[in-house]
Amino acid sequence: MNLLKIISDIEKVDAEVYEKLSSRRAMFRHLSGSGMKWAAVPVIMGSTLNKAKAQSSAVTDVLNYALTLEYLEDDFYKSGLAAAGLIPEDRKVIFQQISKHESAHVVFLKSVLMQMSSTPVSKPAFDFTAGGMFADVFTNYQTFLALSQAFEDTGVRAYKGRAAELLDNATVLTAALQIHSVEARHASMVRRLRAEKGWITGNNNSGLPVAIYAGEDNVMQGGASITDLGYSAAAATEAFDEPLTPDDVLAIAGSFLTS
Amino acid sequence: MNKTQIKSHESISDFEKKIMSPMRRGRFLKYLGVSTAMSAMAIAGCDDDDASSMNRTEVDLGSGDIGILNYAYLLEQLEAAFYEMAVSMPYSGMSSAETSILTDIRDHELAHRDFFRVALGSSAIATVEFDFSSVDFASRASVLGTAKAFEDLGVSAYNGAGSLLTNAEYLLLAGKIVSVEARHASAIRDLLNPFSADYAGDDVITAATGLDLAKNPSEVLSSAMAFVKNKINFNNLPS
Numbered sequence: 001m002n003l004l005k006i007i008s009d010i011e012k013v014d015a016e017v018y019e020k021l022s023s024r025r026a027m028f029r030h031l032s033g034s035g036m037k038w039a040a041v042p043v044i045m046g047s048t049l050n051k052a053k054a055q056s057s058a059v060t061d062v063l064n065y066a067l068t069l070e071y072l073e074d075d076f077y078k079s080g081l082a083a084a085g086l087i088p089e090d091r092k093v094i095f096q097q098i099s100k101h102e103s104a105h106v107v108f109l110k111s112v113l114m115q116m117s118s119t120p121v122s123k124p125a126f127d128f129t130a131g132g133m134f135a136d137v138f139t140n141y142q143t144f145l146a147l148s149q150a151f152e153d154t155g156v157r158a159y160k161g162r163a164a165e166l167l168d169n170a171t172v173l174t175a176a177l178q179i180h181s182v183e184a185r186h187a188s189m190v191r192r193l194r195a196e197k198g199w200i201t202g203n204n205n206s207g208l209p210v211a212i213y214a215g216e217d218n219v220m221q222g223g224a225s226i227t228d229l230g231y232s233a234a235a236a237t238e239a240f241d242e243p244l245t246p247d248d249v250l251a252i253a254g255s256f257l258t259s
Numbered sequence: 260m261n262k263t264q265i266k267s268h269e270s271i272s273d274f275e276k277k278i279m280s281p282m283r284r285g286r287f288l289k290y291l292g293v294s295t296a297m298s299a300m301a302i303a304g305c306d307d308d309d310a311s312s313m314n315r316t317e318v319d320l321g322s323g324d325i326g327i328l329n330y331a332y333l334l335e336q337l338e339a340a341f342y343e344m345a346v347s348m349p350y351s352g353m354s355s356a357e358t359s360i361l362t363d364i365r366d367h368e369l370a371h372r373d374f375f376r377v378a379l380g381s382s383a384i385a386t387v388e389f390d391f392s393s394v395d396f397a398s399r400a401s402v403l404g405t406a407k408a409f410e411d412l413g414v415s416a417y418n419g420a421g422s423l424l425t426n427a428e429y430l431l432l433a434g435k436i437v438s439v440e441a442r443h444a445s446a447i448r449d450l451l452n453p454f455s456a457d458y459a460g461d462d463v464i465t466a467a468t469g470l471d472l473a474k475n476p477s478e479v480l481s482s483a484m485a486f487v488k489n490k491i492n493f494n495n496l497p498s
Contacts, residue, residue, distance in 0.1 A: 094456065
């Protein structure tokens, strides 16, 4: 994947962003070159920024949301891999692969945001013990695995929940989908390391906070009942992953943010 | 999992509630030009037994969102037909874990296939005929290798098709399915090369960006066509 190509694609697809950028630069040139009174600046800035926000805030909001989740995952796996004796030697390659992807997602999302002239959100401080609830997260492999599953499955649901907001930007939408499926590959592997199925049956929370799997027991898809088509509730729910809203995700991920 | 948990956690997102409200449900089917009675007829009248009457007819996927949904329906038909064969004639030495995984996947693909058939109603393409003569169903390597190829292809197809949809509800539905295909791909890949990095290997995920494959319909169909007997017309799909 060529990042420059993505950026040039964004340029093609979202010409608005670039128009907006150049008009903003023009505005600054205009201001510095003219004798305009500084008092007028905040008013102009305000209206320009509001206009810019209205045009691209949906996309950059989603990108920053995704970036925050990737920061969390990236930090989590780096800490896990750095913790001596936590991950068995013969399982390290699995987590090195996940860690590599989460780091790449952070870099990628930041790059896209910067190309869209938006400042990426800063990395928050994380507390993976969630205030002591998972005190042994980096000393007990089973706890580490459980949280890994929680983050991967939540990540899948979080991306899914906001994909529709990217419908007007084909390039960013496709990239988000390309991250989404990677998180799902991770989730399946980690679940199977915990002797769970790679897919989610009903709202089975497998010992994790129930909010993470709330709604996964849905069997209605696009108005059709999958169970009415002759499938068990298990198969019907496993076959379709369900989204989470930002509020749902914040309620889950919020426990791991230090206030 | 227990019943108490299922009952006490029925909360779903507002977006989902909207989709599932009776009005939305009716609208979904109406949008596609079908009544529920008609979609029920479509299921009854499209048994595999009828395939001979549709044999070798050109299948036109159509245009717009419907075309993309039919494209997904075609791929789900392919996967479902493959796993039905893989499960009904297990390769020698198939472990119980492998049987369980392949049976689960078969059921998921069948559910996807039937979902699209019902959702598309009268706009649905016919049941397509497949040729799996290149697969040796007695061979573990052949079956799992084909499964891996189909799952990776499915993931790349949905990833590439998302931006070709205009309707947010269809995009969400595609999103609900693609992550399950990715879960399958991961499990199959791990069966082939256990506890390695292959479950999310560098052959499908670009290391520098961490992005999975995304392919456009013509790329995907050129791979899938080797298994499809019917001529597929995808000229009118959005691009």
